[in-house]
Amino acid sequence: MSSNIIKLQSSEGSILEVSQDVIKQSKLIKSLLADCDGPPNEAIPLPNVNGPILARVIEFCKHYQNDPQRLAMNSSLSNNKSFEFNEEYDDINVQRTIENVTEWDHEFFKVDQGTLFDLILAANYLGIPPLLDLACYSVANMMKGKSVEEIRSTFNIKSDFTPEEEEMVIRDNSWCKDL
Template sequence: MTDKPIPLPNVSGPILTKIIQYCQHHKDDASRRQPKPSNYDLENDCSEAAVQQAIEKMDDFDRDFCRVDQGTLYDLLLAANFLDIQPLLDLVGYTVASMMKDKSVQEIRDTFHIKNDFTPEEEKRVIKENSWCEN
């Protein structure tokens, strides 16, 4: 063992503290030791039933863990990715995705403070090109 510091340029102290809390809580999870899909993996099925099942699988700690402001949530997402903690990345990514569920484009822009930089013509074109994915 060495006393050399490990550089974590993309992870602040408070975020690292939260990540350590997450890892300590889940250190004995058998499901985390085995290579299998995450409880929150909705990549192949994001139906209402699949979302409800993912929520039911979440323990109270995970639900409470993600009840933070958006900035903290984004910092956790970036840190989980940087540190390659896939279950945490899935959890926080799921939380961010659920913030978009059933929202209009304008509501998503408002939630995430996204400026619409399309001209009206560009926006119409994008909507037309992507109309296949509506409903």
């Protein structure tokens, strides 16, 4: 395995250096590096990821660098060029990720909402499924057991329904209460 250092440039221009072995968990970076003969001489620009979030992404990737289960989940999706969305397959992988949430994961995702949402956007952009799954899981946990109003308050969401429309939606979907 190579330990070549590559440079990543965040949206505001800061440069972070990271080993290829660490950042290969990113499908985007892995794909970009596959098109090069060796590590690039220039920093790889990542216009959709700011410096602090990129540093957190690198921290996550370093932590799981040698975790075969998380790497296998990532590579099973990225290596299959003819992969098509399959709900059952996707649910299995998400479930496998969620079943293995560690104490480190819980601590890593104890961040403010803005940082958490930025991590979701970065994980999606960079193509790091375990990071994306765990970040989304953290958001889902923020909603678990809350009423509609509590969720709106937590995420600062304003209802665009009139009181009459909201009453109609509740009435039309009353069967959901039985779930």
